[in-house]
Amino acid sequence: MSNDDIPDVRDGLTRKERIVLKVLHETQRERGDHDVPTPMLWGRVCEHFYISPEELSSMLARLGARR
Numbered sequence: 001m002s003n004d005d006i007p008d009v010r011d012g013l014t015r016k017e018r019i020v021l022k023v024l025h026e027t028q029r030e031r032g033d034h035d036v037p038t039p040m041l042w043g044r045v046c047e048h049f050y051i052s053p054e055e056l057s058s059m060l061a062r063l064g065a066r067r
Contacts, residue, residue: 004049019048020059 004015027036
């Protein structure tokens with residue numbers, strides 16, 4: 001298990017989850033608070049670290065950021 005997979009004691013988020021939420025928030029603001037298509041989010045998240053599209057969808061569902 002790497003440090004990226006250890007939940008933070010403050011809120012239980014891992015480093016990767018925190019990056020995904022930050023990128024999602026920034027992209028929503030750029031789009032005028034509209035929904036962000038998953039492929040667009042995936043491309044931007046992959047600028048920070050690689051994640052498969054399936055893993056991203058699973059993470060978004062777990063975080064409650066997906067409808």
